[in-house]
Amino acid sequence: MQAGSGNNSSGFTLIEILVVLILVGLLAALAVFTMGGNSQQRELQNEVRELYLLMQTASDQAVLNNQELGLLLEENGYRFVAFQSDTGDWKASGERIFRAREFPDWLVATEFIESDAPRLASAEDKLRPDVVFFSSGETTPFELEFTVGSQTDYTQVLVSDGVSPIEWRRPGDEGADW
Numbered sequence: 001m002q003a004g005s006g007n008n009s010s011g012f013t014l015i016e017i018l019v020v021l022i023l024v025g026l027l028a029a030l031a032v033f034t035m036g037g038n039s040q041q042r043e044l045q046n047e048v049r050e051l052y053l054l055m056q057t058a059s060d061q062a063v064l065n066n067q068e069l070g071l072l073l074e075e076n077g078y079r080f081v082a083f084q085s086d087t088g089d090w091k092a093s094g095e096r097i098f099r100a101r102e103f104p105d106w107l108v109a110t111e112f113i114e115s116d117a118p119r120l121a122s123a124e125d126k127l128r129p130d131v132v133f134f135s136s137g138e139t140t141p142f143e144l145e146f147t148v149g150s151q152t153d154y155t156q157v158l159v160s161d162g163v164s165p166i167e168w169r170r171p172g173d174e175g176a177d178w
Helices: 014-036 039-065
Strands: 069-074 077-084 089-092 107-113 131-133 142-148 151-160 167-169
Touching: 039 069, 039 077, 039 131, 039 142, 039 151, 039 167
Parallel strands: none
Antiparallel strands: 069 077, 069 131, 077 089, 107 142, 142 151, 151 167
């Protein structure tokens, strides 16, 4: 050992630790800000995904159970109904997966549905679904557009010609002819 050498301790100074903490904080804030800006677009995609999967499930269930199911679009949401062949009426589907759901306040849904397409009107015509999933595997031709408020630059679309499977068109889809 040398007697004149100073105390050479290795470690970080308080200033170095503070600089690293500030940089980590800034990066975390930037990440939260970047991800938070598209939260409504992500939530819109989640809402449309849920409806898309439910519509596919309803179409499959109609074929498997040999029973017509319908989608009733309401002002602030949607629900599924089942055709009761013995009474000729549409009733709420008893399955929990097809319970009524509401859209967020900011979500705008626009429907384009063929008015002359068959829908199995109920005896009193009180309840008439907008889209029918027939036990033959066909559906009522439809196009549903979903946007965040009036922002039409980010539109999600569910569409079917009645014979083809339901198609989900997202912004940026390649080869989209819409």
